[in-house]
Amino acid sequence: MRPTTVMRMMTNDEDLAEAAAAGDGVAFGSLLDRHYDRLFAFCFRLTGSRSEAEDLTQDICAALPAKLASYQRRAKVTTWLYRVAVNAAHDRRRKRATYTKATEGWGDWEINRTAANQETDAQLDWLTVAMNQLGDDLRDTLALVLDDMTHAQAADVLGISEGTVSWRISEAKKMLRAIKQKEDMT
Amino acid sequence: MTDDLDDLKSMMADATPRPDAARRAENLALAQRNFDALQGSQGDARPTAGTGPKGLWTGVKTMMNAMTSKGGLTATTALVACGFLILTPQGQGLLRPPSPPQITMTEFDGTLRGPVVTETAVGEMQTADDAPVSAVREETALKTPATDLAFENSSDTAEAMASDAAPQLSASPLIDALEVAPPAPQDEIAESIASTTTRMRVAGQVAPTEAMPTAPAAVTPKDDYRVAPTPDTEAFANADSNPLQITAETPVSTFSIDVDTASYAVVRSSLMRGQLPPSEAVRIEELINYFPYDYAAPDTNEAPFRPTVSTFQTPWNADTQLVHIALQGQMPAIADRSPLNLVFLIDTSGSMDDPAKLPLLKQSFRLMLDQLRPEDEVAIVEYAGSAGQVLAPTAASERTTILRAIQSLGAGGSTNGQGGLEQAYSVAEGMAENGEVSRIILATDGDFNVGLSDPSALTDFIADKRETGTYLSVLGFGRGNLDDATMQALAQNGNGTAAYIDTLSEAQKVLVDQLSGALFPIAGDVKVQVEFNSAQIAEYRLIGYETRALRREDFNNDAVDAGELGAGHSVTAIYEVTPVGSPAQLSDPLRYAPAATVAGSDELGFLKLRYKAPGEAVSQLIQTPIRQAGGPDSEANFATAVAGFGQLLRNPQYLGDWGYDEAIALAAANRGEDAFGYRTEAVQLMRLAQSLSE
Numbered sequence: 048m049r050p051t052t053v054m055r056m057m058t059n060d061e062d063l064a065e066a067a068a069a070g071d072g073v074a075f076g077s078l079l080d081r082h083y084d085r086l087f088a089f090c091f092r093l094t095g096s097r098s099e100a101e102d103l104t105q106d107i108c109a110a111l112p113a114k115l116a117s118y119q120r121r122a123k124v125t126t127w128l129y130r131v132a133v134n135a136a137h138d139r140r141r142k143r144a145t146y147t148k149a150t151e152g153w154g155d156w157e158i159n160r161t162a163a164n165q166e167t168d169a170q171l172d173w174l175t176v177a178m179n180q181l182g183d184d185l186r187d188t189l190a191l192v193l194d195d196m197t198h199a200q201a202a203d204v205l206g207i208s209e210g211t212v213s214w215r216i217s218e219a220k221k222m223l224r225a226i227k228q229k230e231d232m233t
Numbered sequence: 234m235t236d237d238l239d240d241l242k243s244m245m246a247d248a249t250p251r252p253d254a255a256r257r258a259e260n261l262a263l264a265q266r267n268f269d270a271l272q273g274s275q276g277d278a279r280p281t282a283g284t285g286p287k288g289l290w291t292g293v294k295t296m297m298n299a300m301t302s303k304g305g306l307t308a309t310t311a312l313v314a315c316g317f318l319i320l321t322p323q324g325q326g327l328l329r330p331p332s333p334p335q336i337t338m339t340e341f342d343g344t345l346r347g348p349v350v351t352e353t354a355v356g357e358m359q360t361a362d363d364a365p366v367s368a369v370r371e372e373t374a375l376k377t378p379a380t381d382l383a384f385e386n387s388s389d390t391a392e393a394m395a396s397d398a399a400p401q402l403s404a405s406p407l408i409d410a411l412e413v414a415p416p417a418p419q420d421e422i423a424e425s426i427a428s429t430t431t432r433m434r435v436a437g438q439v440a441p442t443e444a445m446p447t448a449p450a451a452v453t454p455k456d457d458y459r460v461a462p463t464p465d466t467e468a469f470a471n472a473d474s475n476p477l478q479i480t481a482e483t484p485v486s487t488f489s490i491d492v493d494t495a496s497y498a499v500v501r502s503s504l505m506r507g508q509l510p511p512s513e514a515v516r517i518e519e520l521i522n523y524f525p526y527d528y529a530a531p532d533t534n535e536a537p538f539r540p541t542v543s544t545f546q547t548p549w550n551a552d553t554q555l556v557h558i559a560l561q562g563q564m565p566a567i568a569d570r571s572p573l574n575l576v577f578l579i580d581t582s583g584s585m586d587d588p589a590k591l592p593l594l595k596q597s598f599r600l601m602l603d604q605l606r607p608e609d610e611v612a613i614v615e616y617a618g619s620a621g622q623v624l625a626p627t628a629a630s631e632r633t634t635i636l637r638a639i640q641s642l643g644a645g646g647s648t649n650g651q652g653g654l655e656q657a658y659s660v661a662e663g664m665a666e667n668g669e670v671s672r673i674i675l676a677t678d679g680d681f682n683v684g685l686s687d688p689s690a691l692t693d694f695i696a697d698k699r700e701t702g703t704y705l706s707v708l709g710f711g712r713g714n715l716d717d718a719t720m721q722a723l724a725q726n727g728n729g730t731a732a733y734i735d736t737l738s739e740a741q742k743v744l745v746d747q748l749s750g751a752l753f754p755i756a757g758d759v760k761v762q763v764e765f766n767s768a769q770i771a772e773y774r775l776i777g778y779e780t781r782a783l784r785r786e787d788f789n790n791d792a793v794d795a796g797e798l799g800a801g802h803s804v805t806a807i808y809e810v811t812p813v814g815s816p817a818q819l820s821d822p823l824r825y826a827p828a829a830t831v832a833g834s835d836e837l838g839f840l841k842l843r844y845k846a847p848g849e850a851v852s853q854l855i856q857t858p859i860r861q862a863g864g865p866d867s868e869a870n871f872a873t874a875v876a877g878f879g880q881l882l883r884n885p886q887y888l889g890d891w892g893y894d895e896a897i898a899l900a901a902a903n904r905g906e907d908a909f910g911y912r913t914e915a916v917q918l919m920r921l922a923q924s925l926s927e
Contacts, residue, residue: 067268075268079261087252097250104252108260112268174244193242216238223241 060124068115079111082128085194089129092190093136095178107135122203129196129204133187140183177226181219188215469499469717471513472779474884479820480767486775487762487783489795490560490804491516493724494743495709495717497523498733500882501914504921505735510882514717517777517879518806524875524911525747526803526868528561536855537755538562538798540842545865547809548873548899549891552817556773556808556859557869558763558840562755564801573609573672573752574626574664578657580677581615581642589735590678590711595639597708597740602636604748605629612660613638616653626664654694661703671703672729672752678711679719691719696726696794702848704754704797708743709733721780728757728797746909749800756844758795758852761806762788763859765838771818772811774887776876788843791852798844805872809887810837836860867903871912874900878919881926893923 058066060078067075086107091100114131118124178186191201198216202209478486496519503510531539538560547553577598585591605611607630613623624638654675661671695705705727707720717733724731732743760783765773787793798804811818842855865873877896880888897919904912 072265072268076261076265079264083257083261084252087257088249091249092245100250101253101256105256105260105263108264109267111264112271115268174241174248177241189241192238193245220238 061120064115064118064124064127065120068118075112075115078124079108082125085125086128086132089132089190089194090136092193093132093187094139099139103132103136103139106139107132110135123200126200126203129191129194130206133191133204136187137183173226177223180226181222185215185219185222188212189219192216469511469513471516472782474886475775475777475779475782477772477774477819477887479772480765480770481823484767485762485764485785486773486808487760487785487788488775488778488806489781489783490759490761490798490806491518491778491781491796492522492799492802492804493519493721493731494523495720495731495733496520498735498739499717501739501918502733502735504918504925507925509922509925512883515879515883516780517876517883518781519777520879521777521805521807521872521875522803524871524915525909526559526561526805526872527905528559528803528868530561531563533563535563536853537844537846538759540840540855540857542840542857542859542862543864543866543869544810544837544859544861545869548895549877549888550809550817552815553809553811555869555873556763556810556837557865557872558761558806558808559868559872560759560798560804560842562798562800562802562804564749565753565755570749570753572669573605574661574669575605575609575611575752576657576661576664576671576673577611577613578653578673578675579613579615579623579642580675585678585710587678587711591642593734593737593740594676594708594710595642596737597734597744598639599636600737600741601744601748602629602632602639604745610664611635612664613642614653614657614660615642622656622660626660654691658698658701658703662701665702670753673703673705673727674708675705675723676708676710679709692722692726695723699726699728705729707731725796726794728754728794730797730799742909742911747799747801753800754797754847755800755802756798757847757849758791758793759798759804759842759844760788760793760795760852762841762843763808763838764841765810766834766836767813768834769813769837770810771813771815771822772820774809776807776809777879778806788841791845791850807872807876867905870903871900871905874903875915878915878922882922893919893926897923 058074060081063074063078063081067078083104087100087104090103090107091097094100094103111131118127178189181189187205188201191204192198192212196204198212199209202212205212493516496514496516499514500510500520503514529539529541531537541559541561543557543559544554545557547555579594581591585594602611607628609629610626611624611629612626613635615621615623623642624635627634627638629635657673657675661673665671699705705723706729707724707727709717709720709731710733717731720731720733723729732739734740734743762785781796783793783795796804836858838859840857840859843852844855845852874896877888877891877899878893881893881896885892897916900912900919901916904916907913
């Protein structure tokens with residue numbers, strides 16, 4: 048009657064999400080298992096700190112069952128999942144802002160990192176500084192595009208127009224280039 | 234341009250750490266828990282839009298889910314402050330109307346000490362309630378009312394807090410515990426007061442209405458003073474109500490019998506607290522099968538049980554019929570039963586420290602002890618902080634030793650039952666000799682931390698042990714933490730029964746009056762399959778048995794487990810059928826349907842039963858056609874009234890105008906002999922439910 052685990056492996060995300068929305072716990076479990084790592088990586092991109100990313104992922108996991116109700120078949124599961132993640136990150140930042148620690152995420156990283164390679168270190172520093180200087184909007188957009196999303200998909204996730212995404216990306220690029228130039232000069 | 238991004242991308246990919254494996258597992262588990270909790274609270278994912286109370290609930294859940302640890306902590310700290318106001322004795326004194334004198338369970342000791350416990354004794358208990366508090370007190374009962382109350386309340390708090398069902402957001406246990414709290418503290422206070430007063434009103438209402446020997450209000454004095462916890466952490470096993478089936482499409486209906494009674498007791502306990510039971514707590518077949526019925530018993534050389542089928546008009550629908558299928562198990566001569574090996578596996582974790590739990594359990598086992606023979610053996614294993622064997626296998630004749638061991642049980646500590654269940658099984662296996670029946674009786678308030686934490690591993694373990702001939706029955710005590718779903722799963726897999734003990738009279742029913750049925754199986758894996766004749770029956774609907782549905786092909790598969798029938802047990806199943814051409818038919822006939830094949834047959838359907846004799850692996854078949862016959866006797870009428878009552882509590886969509894008045898009249902008129910007063914009590918519960926539903 049119920050699809051077996053083997054069959055599940057073949058099932059696409061959208062079928063799984065629909066089954067989960069209808070109350071199938073196994074479907075929900077395998078869907079989340081399938082996407083957890085990618086979700087975590089995305090959370091890291093959004094927050095810039097491992098511990099923040101872990102916490103954000105936890106928030107999302109906790110809220111996801113209730114959010115399932117909002118899942119609509121016509122959306123791709125990844126799109127929907129990223130939308131949930133971006134919203135959760137927003138919520139988190141808003142709460143953080145009240146503690147006046149708005150940019151702590153990428154700052155923490157500086158303290159926490161234990162990278163061995165000197166050269167990587169330098170690159171990471173650059174990444175930290177660069178990401179920190181971008182505003183939240185640009186960072187979110189960049190995080191999506193860096194995850195192989197097209198501008199159209201990113202627009203869908205963020206609920207903005209494709210043109211805005213393209214504009215934000217070019218803004219981000221401009222800023223990154225400026226940062227780079229500044230560094231090269233020093 | 235693109236190069237910038239590509240660089241950044243590869244840099245980012247290098248920088249991105251792997252998710253922490255432990256956190257990953259934790260988060261996945263958290264999500265699954267929340268998912269399950271959400272399913273439970275919504276009923277089994279009905280595809281309707283979130284409206285009314287369900288939508289509200291989802292909203293609350295979503296809000297709780299969206300709350301992060303800090304927000305949650307802030308919100309809930311305030312709430313807990315209010316909670317302490319309600320839950321501490323001092324705070325309560327301010328909030329509560331004056332309560333009747335505190336009565337601890339131990340006061341019943343004196344009354345029940347007598348050698349024979351009869352209905353009269355229960356009647357006496359009623360009077361004992363009115364007696365001053367200075368009744369007989371025992372060494373364990375030397376608690377002042379004030380301390381008792383404190384205990385009670387602290388355990389309530391713990392129950393309310395230690396919630397699995399509520400969404401949890403943070404790894405910190407403190408915050409987990411706090412997340413449970415409902416939205417507005419003021420509301421909670423108001424609700425507590427309201428529910429307390431409701432309960433007082435209800436209690437006042439029950440006692441005088443009818444002189445009933447078993448008036449449960451009198452037996453559960455706790456209800457009169459207790460601020461009941463919201464049953465947030467309770468999990469019930471249930472599924473959507475069986476839908477109407479169209480005979481031409483699905484002519485065959487298959488299910489396993491169910492002789493559990495837990496659902497009835499849970500319903501009763503809710504009603505006695507002045508609340509309608511949650512609809513998922515109502516399993517109609519368990520309500521019906523709670524009552525003993527006087528069906529025709531099989532002859533000695535026949536199969537171990539006899540099926541009786543009767544059909545009659547549906548009380549709630551003039552155009553449909555009920556097919557009433559009754560199985561009556563034979564009652565083997567009790568005198569020559571084989572010796573029994575009983576292992577009591579008792580939860581003594583801190584949450585059991587509640588008058589309705591451990592003390593009631595001790596009383597219950599005392600009652601049961603009187604039913605045992607000298608050659609029977611009893612062992613006791615407890616699981617809690619101090620897990621271990623409390624009583625080595627002891628002959629039932631050594632009454633004092635056993636009584637002392639029961640009395641020594643004390644609740645305390647966290648539940649750390651590593652190996653509790655394994656130990657019980659190994660003790661049981663050590664006791665078993667040829668021809669003896671071994672059974673583990675697990676008594677708990679819902680904490681199934683018996684050594685195997687994974688529920689599926691637990692049921693697998695029990696199913697595996699079932700093959701060795703050791704059965705497992707589960708007794709549930711207390712409300713608030715009751716894990717009915719796990720209880721059901723364990724008992725079903727352990728070839729045992731699940732019962733919920735809320736009062737001493739229920740303990741008497743389960744452990745004294747119906748002990749032999751509960752302990753001596755006469756037929757195993759009893760499955761029922763009915764094939765309806767589409768030439769006669771257009772539509773049918775099985776009332777209840779949602780959690781016992783089997784697939785059609787499982788009927789002939791002896792490897793598929795099903796319910797056990799105990800000595801003297803009776804099982805009732807009721808179908809509502811719509812004859813062909815009846816105006817009550819809900820679906821239109823198909824224009825292109827193949828012509829009915831056996832139009833000449835006047836049979837309504839064909840009943841097939843499979844069962845295994847105890848200890849055998851191959852099933853036997855009983856079959857009989859269902860004909861238009863019989864007509865209702867008082868037994869069938871009473872079962873019908875209970876079926877109607879169950880539907881009123883659960884989902885009255887098929888009942889039309891038929892309501893509590895009709896159910897009460899039908900049940901009251903068909904109480905029959907009712908030697909133990911169960912049916913009278915049922916009528917009383919229907920009246921309670923009626924006033925609560927208005």
